[in-house]
Amino acid sequence: MSIRFEVKRTIQETQPIAYKGLLDLDSAKHWMQGLVGIERLDVGPIRLGSQWKETRKMFGKEATEHFEVVELTEPD
Structure with a gap:
């Protein structure tokens, strides 16, 4: 069974830096x-x-939970 979800948070960071941080699973323990x-x-x-x-x-x-990346769009 698949469930699609979206998480929104407001942070004081540029999109490219936030994007890079979300892709770094090793750093997830910090946030x-x-x-x-x-x-x-x-x-x-x-x-x-x-x-x-x-x-x-x-x-x-x-x-x-099992996760799989099904869509990935790098910010401009």
Whole structure:
């Protein structure tokens, strides 16, 4: 089952820097609340088709979700 979702946050940063930061899964521990760990299911830079499993602690319980990049548009 696939679920499409969108997350919006306001930050004081340029689009190119924010875009680069979101693609750096290793840095997610610095900004993602409740992150337990990320397991990449491929290698190399994040690109169309990249996949990973993300485990987060929510409401006192851990939950793991599978993610796949199905659309990726670099800002101008």
